[in-house]
Amino acid sequence: MRFPTFGPTLYGLALVMVVLGVATPFLPIIVKVQLINFLLFVGLAYALNFMTGLTGYVSFGHAVFMGIGAYALGGGIDRLGFPPLLGVILGAGLGAAFAVGIGLVTLRFRGVYFAITTLVVFLAAKNIVPEISELGGGSGIFMNLGFQPLAEFYTIWTIVVLEIGLTYWVTHGRLGYGLRAIKSDEDAAKTVGVNASRLKLILFGISGMFAGATGAVYAWTLSAVLPDTGFDITYSLRMLAMIIIGGAGTLLGPFLGAVIVYVPYNYFQTVQSLLGLQLAVIGALVLLIALFIPTGIVGTVRRYVPTLRRYVE
Amino acid sequence: MTARLVAQNVRKDFGGVQALRGVSLTVDEGSVVGLIGPNGSGKTTLLNLLAGAEKPTSGTIELNGRRTDGLPINRVVGLGIAKTYQIPRPFLAMTVRENVAVAAMYGAFHRKAGEARDDAGRLLSIVGMDRQAETVAAELTVQHRKQLELARAIATGARILLLDEVFAGLSGDELARSINLVSKIQKELGFGVLVVEHVMRAVLTLSGHVVVIVEGRTIAEGAPQEVVHDPAVIEAYLGTEVARAPT
Numbered sequence: 005m006r007f008p009t010f011g012p013t014l015y016g017l018a019l020v021m022v023v024l025g026v027a028t029p030f031l032p033i034i035v036k037v038q039l040i041n042f043l044l045f046v047g048l049a050y051a052l053n054f055m056t057g058l059t060g061y062v063s064f065g066h067a068v069f070m071g072i073g074a075y076a077l078g079g080g081i082d083r084l085g086f087p088p089l090l091g092v093i094l095g096a097g098l099g100a101a102f103a104v105g106i107g108l109v110t111l112r113f114r115g116v117y118f119a120i121t122t123l124v125v126f127l128a129a130k131n132i133v134p135e136i137s138e139l140g141g142g143s144g145i146f147m148n149l150g151f152q153p154l155a156e157f158y159t160i161w162t163i164v165v166l167e168i169g170l171t172y173w174v175t176h177g178r179l180g181y182g183l184r185a186i187k188s189d190e191d192a193a194k195t196v197g198v199n200a201s202r203l204k205l206i207l208f209g210i211s212g213m214f215a216g217a218t219g220a221v222y223a224w225t226l227s228a229v230l231p232d233t234g235f236d237i238t239y240s241l242r243m244l245a246m247i248i249i250g251g252a253g254t255l256l257g258p259f260l261g262a263v264i265v266y267v268p269y270n271y272f273q274t275v276q277s278l279l280g281l282q283l284a285v286i287g288a289l290v291l292l293i294a295l296f297i298p299t300g301i302v303g304t305v306r307r308y309v310p311t312l313r314r315y316v317e
Numbered sequence: 318m319t320a321r322l323v324a325q326n327v328r329k330d331f332g333g334v335q336a337l338r339g340v341s342l343t344v345d346e347g348s349v350v351g352l353i354g355p356n357g358s359g360k361t362t363l364l365n366l367l368a369g370a371e372k373p374t375s376g377t378i379e380l381n382g383r384r385t386d387g388l389p390i391n392r393v394v395g396l397g398i399a400k401t402y403q404i405p406r407p408f409l410a411m412t413v414r415e416n417v418a419v420a421a422m423y424g425a426f427h428r429k430a431g432e433a434r435d436d437a438g439r440l441l442s443i444v445g446m447d448r449q450a451e452t453v454a455a456e457l458t459v460q461h462r463k464q465l466e467l468a469r470a471i472a473t474g475a476r477i478l479l480l481d482e483v484f485a486g487l488s489g490d491e492l493a494r495s496i497n498l499v500s501k502i503q504k505e506l507g508f509g510v511l512v513v514e515h516v517m518r519a520v521l522t523l524s525g526h527v528v529v530i531v532e533g534r535t536i537a538e539g540a541p542q543e544v545v546h547d548p549a550v551i552e553a554y555l556g557t558e559v560a561r562a563p564t
Contacts, residue, residue: 177430178429178433181415181418181422181430181433182419182423184410184411184415185411185423188409189408189409191370191406192402193408194390194394195390195391195394195399195406196394196399196420196424197395197424198423199391199423200391
């Protein structure tokens with residue numbers, strides 16, 4: 005049997021993840037918390053990358069799947085007495101189920117019309133959920149979980165590892181070819197036999213599953229689920245910003261984008277005079293990238309530096 | 318078993334416009350049928366119906382006795398009918414080889430990624446594009462895009478090819494070479510081919526049987542030489558006076 009070679013990008017990402025996985029228990033608590041928050045960003049970036057990155061369908065609604073994951077964890081723990089990990093699994097399952105259900109309807113639309121429907125779904129969810137008294141109504145659910153940094157860390161770490169592995173698997177196989185064809189010209193893709201509707205639905209489901217799982221871990225770190233933080237449109241925008249900056253549809257892009265968005269986001273929160281400016285900075289960055297290098301960092305490097313094409317994907 | 322595509326009494330309305338008013342035709346594997354007619358006569362509409370890109374308003378389309386009308390286009394491709402676009406639509410961000418490989422993976426053959434890439438290599442040498450295999454499709458010339466369109470349709474494993482004006486916009490040597498290419502591929506691989514065409518020379522050279530449609534109706538069909546001398550056909554193309562003029 006031939007030993008498969010996975011390429012430098014996957015090896016590089018694997019190395020980073022292994023180092024994080026081994027070193028984190030020995031790091032100071034403040035760093036642990038920052039790494040958890042960072043990996044939450046990474047998790048969200050890869051989640052959206054499955055849909056928007058790989059099919060080209062822009063979704064503003066991914067905060068909904070995050071919120072569903074968060075409420076699944078809250079409900080699971082508070083009402084059903086689940087341990088947090090089971091709550092995360094429930095969040096992933098419900099995220100996937102809602103994505104497939106919503107996708108069956110909204111994926112009939114294309115391009116900007118699809119994007120608008122995702123926004124509508126978001127607004128609907130944001131207004132409906134606080135009215136449901138079983139979900140704590142407007143005041144949300146408090147879980148009183150205490151501080152569990154290592155359990156939280158390894159859960160989100162596992163989610164990210166799965167996302168990276170699955171992204172690689174999807175982009176390197178038969179599925180990846182079909183998705184690139186859809187992204188390039190959906191009608192022509194169907195004309196050569198690609199079942200575009202099914203592929204898009206599968207990817208939307210995967211995307212919703214990981215957004216749900218990540219949203220659940222986010223709620224775990226807050227030990228609470230609130231309608232405002234559960235359904236926060238800025239999370240949708242941050243996810244988009246990360247994959248646009250890093251390179252939509254690439255393997256390394258979401259990770260790179262997460263670093264670039266997370267660092268100013270985190271730094272600005274620690275400096276009183278800069279507080280609140282992080283979104284303006286990220287917005288300006290997205291604008292510049294969209295104007296000058298629309299394929300993001302990874303896409304641009306691959307395009308203009310042919311020698312690096314073999315190493316960066 | 319050789320493939321046979323049969324359309325019977327196919328009608329297609331777009332709102333109030335009757336694009337096709339009952340057209341029938343048969344394409345057998347191994348034969349070439351030419352479909353001609355003036356602009357707006359419904360040629361491309363018929364081709365889209367046969368390919369599964371659109372549903373007929375009434376009438377039936379069958380491949381080997383199995384109804385295909387109403388199936389989505391990707392299913393029809395899986396059964397062995399593939400069409401090309403009049404204006405080529407390659408996957409611009411992908412290389413030529415990848416373009417063809419997608420068709421091999423998702424068409425009737427369901428090839429694995431590795432096999433599909435090998436298939437693509439073979440096909441590209443058949444259509445004379447091996448040197449462009451690793452070129453990104455966005456960088457191709459019009460002529461090469463048309464050849465790629467053809468290679469992609471063949472790669473789906475189709476036994477019936479529906480070619481929508483593959484010769485349009487070509488002239489002189491390019492046209493002659495393209496006609497030869499299609500003829501060679503058709504003979505070697507034994508496809509059934511429906512050529513929708515404006516370029517008379519191409520239709521007459523390639524087709525064994527020609528169907529002429531005007532305003533959504535068949536006005537003549539038969540051997541190419543008979544059809545071009547049919548007064549109704551001349552009238553449709555050139556106007557009444559020419560058709561009635563003494564020869």
